[in-house]
Amino acid sequence: MAHVASWKKEKVKELADMMVNGQVVAIVDVHGIPSPQMQAIRSNMRENSSMVMTRNNLMLLALDEAAKQKPGLEKLKEQVHGQCAIVATPMNPFKLFRSMEKTKTPAPAKPGDIAPEDIEIKAGDTPFKPGPIVGELQKAGIPAAIEGGKIVIRKDKVLVKQGEAVPEDLAKLLPKLEILPMIVGLDLRAAYEEGVIYDKTVLDVPPDHYxxxxxxxxxxxxxxxxxxxxxxxxxxxxxxxxxxxxxxxxxxxxxxxxxxxxxxxxxxxxxxxxxxASRVPELGDERLTQQLAANAAPAAVEETKAEEKKDDEEKSNSEEGASFAGFGGLFD
Known part of the structure; x- marks a missing residue:
């Protein structure tokens, strides 16, 4: 029987205990996060969450061990690949996802990075003075030229299409052009809560959606x-x-x-x-005559208002017509 290092057994037990005691367990992608940013993220998470990074095979063993007490947890194993970590937290999966999204910040592209979306440069001035850098820009496929004593980008251009790798010479120049195409931060792949697996497509909704x-x-x-x-x-x-x-x-x-x-x-x-009664002439009933008169007064007021409005409209139309007639005379 092959000997298994004691530290590996301890790490598997530590991870399994953490997942068993956590209300929600998640697998997060930590690829490309610089060390200072990762330290800041872990420090912010320490208050209400635990995050552990270790070898993927140890994570897989720990998931199997924890699944003995939390059935269904083993389904997270398919998310363990590349650079990832296990998170245990009392936050529900939706709150956890939003907290992970807040860790993301723009970052420069490294050679070989896959563009998350089209990397485009816009026409306009650059911060560079005329010099050898114009040749570097042109070599990288950037339409640069010297105009009026400064380097400018002559037209808009897509430098790298979404899903393509960033070339090395372009990766060196993009930060100088203040183009930070990559997004770096914790990316939640899937989360487990009470036997249910929530993947990213389910969790990526506005807070008030449901x-x-x-x-x-x-x-x-x-x-x-x-x-x-x-x-x-x-x-x-x-x-x-x-x-x-x-x-x-x-x-x-x-x-x-x-x-x-x-x-x-x-x-x-x-x-x-x-x-x-209004249709019967010469009524002898005084009360009816008074009621009819009382009703006729508001009616007369309304009729007067209607006539005044009509007169104003006709006057306005007449003045407008005269104005257009005068304007038309300019073209006679």
């Missing part, structure tokens, strides 16, 4: 319940109010007097009576 979905669903369900007259604790009061309004409207339309609608019916009858 809250808005639930709110929209609740609103739509409530509207549907009202529409199909489905009584529940939430819809019963609006349904009763709706039924009352519809019953009142129907009773008024059918002229069926009730305690609730009698005033409305009397008012409606009064309006109808006045409309008929």
């Amino acid at each position: 809250i808005n979905l639930l709110a929209t669903g609740a609103h739509n369900a409530f509207a549907l319940g009202i529409s199909i007259v489905y009584p529940t604790e939430e819809t019963i009061k609006p349904l009763i109010a709706k039924a009352y309004r519809e019953a009142l409207s129907l009773s008024v339309e059918a002229a069926i007097p009730t305690k609730e609608n009698v005033k409305i019916l009397l008012a409606k009858a009064n309006v109808g009576m006045l409309a008929i």
